[in-house]
Amino acid sequence: MNTKISGILIILLALVAVSFAGCTGGESVESPSGDALPTEQISGDVTVYTIGIDGEYPPYSYIDTDGNAQGFDVDSAKWIAKNQGFEVEFQPLAWDGIIPALLAGKIDMVYSGMTITDERSLKVNFSTPYLQVDQGVAFNNDSEMTFEDFMAGKAVVGAQRGTTGAIWTEENLIATGLISADSLKYYDNFPSVVTDLQNKRIDAAIYDVPSLRDAIAGKPMEIRGQIDTGEVYGIAIRKEDTELLGKMNAGLDNLMDDDYWQELLVEYKLVGASPR
Amino acid sequence: MDVFSIVAEWLPYLLSGVMVTIGLVAAALIIGALLGLPMALGQVYGTRPLKMVIGTYVWFFRGLPVLLLLFLFYFTIFPFLNLDVPEFFVGATVLGLRGAAYQSQIFRGAIQSISEGQMTAARSLGMSRLTAIRSVIIPQAVRVALPGWSNEYPNILTDSAICYAIGVAELMTRTSQIVAQTYITMPIYLACALVFILLNYAGMRVIYHLEKRVAIPGFSGNTSSGVL
Amino acid sequence: MADDDYILRVEDIHKTYGDSEVLKGVSFNVRKGDTIVFIGPSGTGKSTLLRCINQLTVPDKGRVYLHEEEVTNCGSRINHFRQKIGMVFQNFYLFDHLTAVKNVEIALLKVKGMSPEEAREKALFELRQVGMEEWADHYPAELSGGQAQRVSIARALAMEPDVILFDEPTSALDPELTREVLEVMKKLALEGMTMLVVTHEMGFARSVATEIIFMEGGKILEAGTPEDIIKNPGSERTKSFIGQFSGNLGD
Amino acid sequence: MDADFLINILLPALWEGLLVTLKLIILSAPFGLLFGTLLAVGRVYGGFFVNLFCRFFVGFIKGCPLILLLFILYFGLPSVGIYLSALLASVIGFICCNSAYNSEYIRGAILSVKEGQMIAASALGMTRIQAIRHVVLPQAMRRAIPGLSNEFIYLIKYSSLAYMITLIELTGAGKLIFSKYFEPDVFIMIGIIYLALVTITTVGANALEKKLAIPGTQGR
Numbered sequence: 001m002n003t004k005i006s007g008i009l010i011i012l013l014a015l016v017a018v019s020f021a022g023c024t025g026g027e028s029v030e031s032p033s034g035d036a037l038p039t040e041q042i043s044g045d046v047t048v049y050t051i052g053i054d055g056e057y058p059p060y061s062y063i064d065t066d067g068n069a070q071g072f073d074v075d076s077a078k079w080i081a082k083n084q085g086f087e088v089e090f091q092p093l094a095w096d097g098i099i100p101a102l103l104a105g106k107i108d109m110v111y112s113g114m115t116i117t118d119e120r121s122l123k124v125n126f127s128t129p130y131l132q133v134d135q136g137v138a139f140n141n142d143s144e145m146t147f148e149d150f151m152a153g154k155a156v157v158g159a160q161r162g163t164t165g166a167i168w169t170e171e172n173l174i175a176t177g178l179i180s181a182d183s184l185k186y187y188d189n190f191p192s193v194v195t196d197l198q199n200k201r202i203d204a205a206i207y208d209v210p211s212l213r214d215a216i217a218g219k220p221m222e223i224r225g226q227i228d229t230g231e232v233y234g235i236a237i238r239k240e241d242t243e244l245l246g247k248m249n250a251g252l253d254n255l256m257d258d259d260y261w262q263e264l265l266v267e268y269k270l271v272g273a274s275p276r
Numbered sequence: 277m278d279v280f281s282i283v284a285e286w287l288p289y290l291l292s293g294v295m296v297t298i299g300l301v302a303a304a305l306i307i308g309a310l311l312g313l314p315m316a317l318g319q320v321y322g323t324r325p326l327k328m329v330i331g332t333y334v335w336f337f338r339g340l341p342v343l344l345l346l347f348l349f350y351f352t353i354f355p356f357l358n359l360d361v362p363e364f365f366v367g368a369t370v371l372g373l374r375g376a377a378y379q380s381q382i383f384r385g386a387i388q389s390i391s392e393g394q395m396t397a398a399r400s401l402g403m404s405r406l407t408a409i410r411s412v413i414i415p416q417a418v419r420v421a422l423p424g425w426s427n428e429y430p431n432i433l434t435d436s437a438i439c440y441a442i443g444v445a446e447l448m449t450r451t452s453q454i455v456a457q458t459y460i461t462m463p464i465y466l467a468c469a470l471v472f473i474l475l476n477y478a479g480m481r482v483i484y485h486l487e488k489r490v491a492i493p494g495f496s497g498n499t500s501s502g503v504l
Numbered sequence: 505m506a507d508d509d510y511i512l513r514v515e516d517i518h519k520t521y522g523d524s525e526v527l528k529g530v531s532f533n534v535r536k537g538d539t540i541v542f543i544g545p546s547g548t549g550k551s552t553l554l555r556c557i558n559q560l561t562v563p564d565k566g567r568v569y570l571h572e573e574e575v576t577n578c579g580s581r582i583n584h585f586r587q588k589i590g591m592v593f594q595n596f597y598l599f600d601h602l603t604a605v606k607n608v609e610i611a612l613l614k615v616k617g618m619s620p621e622e623a624r625e626k627a628l629f630e631l632r633q634v635g636m637e638e639w640a641d642h643y644p645a646e647l648s649g650g651q652a653q654r655v656s657i658a659r660a661l662a663m664e665p666d667v668i669l670f671d672e673p674t675s676a677l678d679p680e681l682t683r684e685v686l687e688v689m690k691k692l693a694l695e696g697m698t699m700l701v702v703t704h705e706m707g708f709a710r711s712v713a714t715e716i717i718f719m720e721g722g723k724i725l726e727a728g729t730p731e732d733i734i735k736n737p738g739s740e741r742t743k744s745f746i747g748q749f750s751g752n753l754g755d
Numbered sequence: 756m757d758a759d760f761l762i763n764i765l766l767p768a769l770w771e772g773l774l775v776t777l778k779l780i781i782l783s784a785p786f787g788l789l790f791g792t793l794l795a796v797g798r799v800y801g802g803f804f805v806n807l808f809c810r811f812f813v814g815f816i817k818g819c820p821l822i823l824l825l826f827i828l829y830f831g832l833p834s835v836g837i838y839l840s841a842l843l844a845s846v847i848g849f850i851c852c853n854s855a856y857n858s859e860y861i862r863g864a865i866l867s868v869k870e871g872q873m874i875a876a877s878a879l880g881m882t883r884i885q886a887i888r889h890v891v892l893p894q895a896m897r898r899a900i901p902g903l904s905n906e907f908i909y910l911i912k913y914s915s916l917a918y919m920i921t922l923i924e925l926t927g928a929g930k931l932i933f934s935k936y937f938e939p940d941v942f943i944m945i946g947i948i949y950l951a952l953v954t955i956t957t958v959g960a961n962a963l964e965k966k967l968a969i970p971g972t973q974g975r
Contacts, residue, residue, distance in 0.1 A: 055443075055453060056452075056453060056456040056457070058457075062457065063453055065285060065286060065288075065289050066289070067289060067292065067445075092443060092445075093363075093443050094441065094442060094443040097350065097351060097442065097443075100350075100351045100355065103355065104351075104354065104355035104360065105355075105358070105360045106360055106361075106362070188452065189452070189456050190456075191455065191456035191457070191459065192456070194459070195455075195459060195461070219459075
């Protein structure tokens with residue numbers, strides 16, 4: 001990086017530091033080992049963890065009319081928290097910035113239908129997998145296109161930025177030259193993808209099957225094919241937070257053994273996605 | 277359920293974003309003014325290095341898109357500083373620091389428009405440079421700057437919507453969330469636009485009355501300081 | 505004398521701004537080659553009268569005829585008449601973004617539709633007429649008031665108007681510059697240009713005017729040759745007005 | 756951020772994005788200027804309805820966040836049967852925004868042109884439209900240059916919002932790389948490019964202003 005920009009950055013940082021001297025209350029605390037501890041607050045004796053979620057990712061996590069977090073993962077997290085003796089609060093975040101937010105200590109974990117990938121595993125730890133899903137490809141009912149057409153690169157594809165669907169398409173259709181980079185459209189959230197599929201700006205939408213099914217329910221669309229990417233969901237936790245990882249793994253284990261797990265799977269139409 | 281009742285159902289959720297938006301705008305205007313005025317003074321009366329530092333700051337913040345500034349602070353700068361800053365404060369900081377760059381130029385223009393003679397006259401009365409700036413130049417400059425300053429309100433108000441990109445739960449973010457859940461587009465977008473336009477109108481009314489109150493007939497600079 | 509001897513006829517012009525009646529029925533006729541000078545105290549509607557002639561100000565009542573064609577109520581044909589009725593303003597009103605020569609050219613190009621070469625030639629010719637050829641490529645802000653006024657006269661002349669209206673052409677100038685403008689105007693008058701001049705320059709009025717019209721209170725109080733008006737004013741009012749300028753009569 | 760990442764991944768992506776950004780600007784700016792001028796003329800010289808329409812349009816555009824306008828154009832309009840491509844929706848959004856703000860500067864500049872200029876033009880037999888075109892606007896546009904170049908710079912910066920409606924321009928290209936590699940220095944690189952664009956434009960605008968200044972006047 002050239003020196004001028006560095007200089008500017010330093011000036012900037014100084015200004016920011018000054019302007020923020022009065023604004024920030026909870027700075028991160030240094031642990032004896034020198035690692036930054038998570039941003040948990042201690043209320044009484046109970047630790048409160050902040051869970052980052054995608055606020056627009058049903059059935060795993062979404063925000064309801066009252067502004068409360070809901071969903072399969074949200075309910076799971078609440079159960080685990082009770083089980084493990086801590087409290088949780090939910091923080092909806094932009095999906096493509098959610099890992100940086102975790103790394104920055106803004107949140108303590110991502111529990112929101114996050115697929116375990118190699119790239120992500122370089123930056124964060126994942127809990128044991130708790131769901132396994134395929135990628136689904138949806139088309140308009142009146143579309144002539146088939147799943148084979150999609151795989152052959154004949155479709156303009158819509159995907160949410162940063163999702164496995166987008167990454168799969170990049171790696172298997174764009175990188176192989178089957179479609180041009182222009183033929184993959186990136187959206188902020190999946191409902192926008194569905195909207196644009198309906199608008200016929202794109203031919204196909206790719207997304208995790210359960211969420212995809214949820215998103216196109218009641219719309220003149222259908223899933224015409226699934227891609228077995230072998231992907232599984234896990235809870236993302238900072239590498240240094242091994243204690244929290246242990247708690248979440250133990251909690252997940254207990255949850256999946258409990259009847260509540262089956263209730264949740266039924267409630268959120270995820271039966272068959274559980275690894276157990 | 278028809279469109280209207282769905283929109284009506286979500287309306288409270290949308291409207292609760294108003295306070296967040298107002299908070300962003302207010303924080304940004306205040307940070308902007310608190311930093312902008314000293315920066316303007318520094319640019320007019322400061323030493324060469326100080327002028328350069330401020331000039332660079334202004335160049336930086338005026339040269340970058342709000343969207344990029346938000347990303348830069350949210351993903352790069354704050355994490356680098358190891359600061360845990362909630363989205364709202366990231367938004368307020370970016371809008372405020374950026375506003376300071378713009379406001380400093382408004383104030384600078386105003387200070388420069390106050391004639392040299394005012395300074396000379398003040399000094400000839402035995403005032404120190406600092407006293408002259410504080411009690412003669414600033415009270416006049418702030419009033420000269422008011423019309424330009426009041427333009428900052430609508431600008432920051434509309435820019436605050438870009439905080440959607442980092443997920444601050446203001447109006448635009450909520451609008452997008454509602455659209456994502458209901459698949460109803462136009463009525464919700466238009467409702468959001470209406471709220472913004474009303475906020476704009478209401479804010480301009482407030483500023484208009486504020487301007488009236490601080491304006492002094494005959495415009496003499498020797499009254500006590502009336503910094504906003 | 506037959507009506508068609510008159511190049512310009514002005515009939516019973518009335519104009520009211522808000523509550524104040526500026527013109528209360530003014531009529532006069534102009535023959536080709538006449539130089540008519542309007543005098544009178546400030547605020548008596550002389551400038552308004554000139555503007556009513558080319559409809560820059562629309563009169564409430566009354567008619568203006570140029571060559572027996574009605575200028576008033578002519579709708580969009582007014583732009584045709586305005587080419588025939590030139591006007592020179594107190595503050596010159598040169599187009600600030602154009603050089604002297606382009607100021608003269610622009611209407612030739614855009615209104616008369618001349619070719620660029622033709623227009624340039626004509627413009628330079630007119631600038632020469634007013635002694636401003638050397639300044640052709642200067643912008644208005646680079647000219648003195650007298651120079652600017654001479655350019656604006658050239659601009660009016662270039663349209664080859666039948667009549668030129670001069671609205672206090674020297675009021676914004678100091679005496680030195682006034683003289684150079686009056687020289688040009690005098691020359692025009694001698695060359696037979698039909699001119700209507702609102703001015704306080706009694707010397708010019710006396711030596712150049714074919715007719716002087718004394719106005720007050722929105723009406724013509726007295727009209728006649730310079731001899732009549734200046735030497736033997738018919739009314740006390742005219743006499744006292746002219747008396748104020750007694751020091752200014754010499755040319 | 757290592758050199759390999761910078762050279763093989765980031766810079767090529769940003770280059771593609773930059774081309775889209777430039778395309779957006781080149782497609783939007785001329786129309787922004789044209790419509791801005793028309794809006795300004797409409798507000799100063801238009802009749803009651805023209806004036807009302809122009810005021811309403813400018814008021815709406817200035818009051819409505821650009822990002823919302825883009826959403827309306829891209830995601831909203833299909834509900835009434837209008838399907839705009841992301842590029843077209845962005846360009847239309849930018850033209851609306853740019854022209855509304857431009858019109859304010861041009862309007863101010865028109866009002867600052869001395870009344871006599873119009874009178875003199877009329878006296879020479881020019882029609883109103885001729886007078887506006889050949890006399891008022893050439894002067895007004897010069898006075899509006901500082902404001903217009905400011906708006907042009909805003910256009911460069913606000914073009915970043917196109918990525919919100921799937922058009923991957925400079926910021927979007929960087930954001931995509933970021934959401935894949937989590938490399939925060941990406942944004943610094945984008946920043947450098949914007950600062951360069953904006954600085955070059957500022958220098959260019961100042962030069963233009965000087966070049967077009969009418970001799971003998973002080974620019975403004």
